[in-house]
Amino acid sequence: MQHVRLFRGHILNPAAEDRYTLHADGGMVTDEGGIILEVGDYPAVTDRYPSATLIDCSDRLILPGxxxxxxxxxxxxxxxxxxxxxxxxxxxxxxxxxxxxxxxxxxxxxxxxxxxxxxxxxxxxxxxxxxxxxxxxxxxxxxxxxxxxxxxxxxxxxxxxxxxxxxxxxxxxxxxxxxxxxxxxxxxxxxxxxxxxxxxxxxxxxxxxxxxxxxxxxxxxxxxxxxxxxxxxxxxxxxxxxxxxxxxxxxxxxxxxxxxxxxxxxxxxxxxxxxxxxxxxxxxxxxxxxxxxxxxxxxxxxxxxxxxxxxxxxxxxxxxxxxxxxxxxxxxxxxxxxxxxxxxxxxxxxxxxxxxxxxxxxxxxLGLDDKIGSLACGKEADFIVVNPQRLSPLSTEKAMDISPDTLISRMIFRGDDRIVEQTYVRGVLCHDRSSHGNNER
Ligand SMILES: [Zn+2]
CATH class of the missing domain: 3.20.20.140 (Metal-dependent hydrolases)
Incomplete structure (x- = not known):
């Protein structure tokens, strides 16, 4: 059984074919069963869940799996x-x-x-x-x-x-x-x-x-x-x-x-x-x-x-x-x-x-959008933590200063498994790059 956790990061959520939402300093709270309780701006979310265990991904992108x-x-x-x-x-x-x-x-x-x-x-x-x-x-x-x-x-x-x-x-x-x-x-x-x-x-x-x-x-x-x-x-x-x-x-x-x-x-x-x-x-x-x-x-x-x-x-x-x-x-x-x-x-x-x-x-x-596909209250916490620094050719560039459109474009045209640091399914950590890496290379 997991604790109630608060993931802090740059939360990017697809909303429609041509639209997404972004919480630049976002917070996502998950319960013991891996269900999302809330997604919003971090200061407001942390006020409401002061005792949640903080998982700090504040220089990382969090997006649905x-x-x-x-x-x-x-x-x-x-x-x-x-x-x-x-x-x-x-x-x-x-x-x-x-x-x-x-x-x-x-x-x-x-x-x-x-x-x-x-x-x-x-x-x-x-x-x-x-x-x-x-x-x-x-x-x-x-x-x-x-x-x-x-x-x-x-x-x-x-x-x-x-x-x-x-x-x-x-x-x-x-x-x-x-x-x-x-x-x-x-x-x-x-x-x-x-x-x-x-x-x-x-x-x-x-x-x-x-x-x-x-x-x-x-x-x-x-x-x-x-x-x-x-x-x-x-x-x-x-x-x-x-x-x-x-x-x-x-x-x-x-x-x-x-x-x-x-x-x-x-x-x-x-x-x-x-x-x-x-x-x-x-x-x-x-x-x-x-x-x-x-x-x-x-x-x-x-x-x-x-x-x-x-x-x-x-x-x-x-x-x-x-x-x-x-x-x-x-x-x-x-x-x-x-x-x-x-x-x-x-x-x-x-x-x-x-x-x-x-x-x-x-x-x-797949008819599963009531459970997965985006990060929203009531859905199951299937998500990934991505390191956007690995996408930029310039190490001096601050990832969080880059526009979300550019981040998405770079993630698609330059991304591979090396940018995926963690993968969670229903709130359970199923892959941690620091300990596993990838088998396909
Ligand atoms: Zn086939």
Missing amino acids: FIDTHTHLPQYRAVALYGQELLEWLNRDILPAEREFTPEAADTLCPLFFRTLLSYGVTTAAVYCSVQKESTHVAFEWAEKTGIRAIIGKVMMDRNAPDFLLENTVESLHASEEVCRKWHGAANGRLLYAFTPRFAPTCSRALMRGVGELASQYGAYIQTHLAENPAELQWVRELFPEARSYTDVYFRAGLLGPKTVLAHAIHVSSDERCLLTETGTCVSHCPTSNLFLRSGLMPLRELLDMGLHIGLGSDVGGGPTLSPFEIMRSAIYVHTARRFLPDFGGGDISPTTALYMATLGGAKA
């Missing part, structure tokens, strides 16, 4: 294998790596994966495992131990997969339901389950319909992939001739809705965009992966303007890194590159928008 809305744990052993597009890369590098995700291998990989996320300031992650049920249990156990907030699912594939990963439809549904029953809502709601059909080409209609029913029965998430690569689109057209579009395949199976996270959505028509908006389906934008696998340039600005709920994702191993800083800046660069396309019609993605999508926007996309 980052949210990775799409990543693959077993693929962490096969990152940064450049040169192929999606379908060839899956067959040559990724499915064999997922075969190796035995419970024993998971016991080594999971702590490394979750601790690296925490070292980057990621406090929530939506994670795919592989088809192995027991390894998915191991992933949940390590998420529980490391303290990260996570939505995790066992991958499902009942066709068009290699023999060593292929499942029977009924067994796949039963195994996923078993893991869901054990873990959905565990650790006082910090761990959640996502039914995880890999993508339409490897899933039968019966499997997808079963997923829709089970997810609705348990109030669990659904996560899968949508419209990532042109060859994949062609394959989906051949496999589902009755569907009007790739998005319609999922709609017909009953998979769209506010608790469904679809990764990519690069090549989607205006009808599909409307269907995603009308059903409140969440999209995970994975710019580092989209560039790495040469999948395409996602029309982020246009989808945001339609009101879609969009978070950011690392998509490791399609993306080569778990770093949210690299993902935020890539989201901006992708849209900058789109300016040079002849049919470009969107606007800019600003650093403030990228930060919003990595925090409060991601929380909204």
Whole structure:
């Protein structure tokens, strides 16, 4: 049990896509259970909580933890294998790596994966495992131990997969339901389950319909992939001739809705965009992966303007890194590159928008913004402490004299794990750079 604590620092809070709030000398009070009691100016807050234990971060930035809305744990052993597009890369590098995700291998990989996320300031992650049920249990156990907030699912594939990963439809549904029953809502709601059909080409209609029913029965998430690569689109057209579009395949199976996270959505028509908006389906934008696998340039600005709920994702191993800083800046660069396309019609993605999508926007996309995504009274204290001095090229520059717009811009374009000093999830210190560092370098 923790004490009531008062964190003093430069508190930066995303408020909307184009807006943030700042308490230059701020105070945040958390209770014994890691719930935020108050956020405001330090002098006023300390008057109200004179007996709280002071944690002095007064020359540091305090901001909400980052949210990775799409990543693959077993693929962490096969990152940064450049040169192929999606379908060839899956067959040559990724499915064999997922075969190796035995419970024993998971016991080594999971702590490394979750601790690296925490070292980057990621406090929530939506994670795919592989088809192995027991390894998915191991992933949940390590998420529980490391303290990260996570939505995790066992991958499902009942066709068009290699023999060593292929499942029977009924067994796949039963195994996923078993893991869901054990873990959905565990650790006082910090761990959640996502039914995880890999993508339409490897899933039968019966499997997808079963997923829709089970997810609705348990109030669990659904996560899968949508419209990532042109060859994949062609394959989906051949496999589902009755569907009007790739998005319609999922709609017909009953998979769209506010608790469904679809990764990519690069090549989607205006009808599909409307269907995603009308059903409140969440999209995970994975710019580092989209560039790495040469999948395409996602029309982020246009989808945001339609009101879609969009978070950011690392998509490791399609993306080569778990770093949210690299993902935020890539989201901006992708849209900058789109300016040079002849049919470009969107606007800019600003650093403030990228930060919003990595925090409060991601929380909204996952339907968790009543708990996380910003630092406000009643929310759970998922936050990071950042050293802004490390962002400035001039050691003589005083970080607190720099405008918040400049700080955000520098954090996104120059930031990495070295600026994240502490990571807290629900008020619990899960990463302290002075004692752990980062495993990815
Ligand atoms: Zn993916």
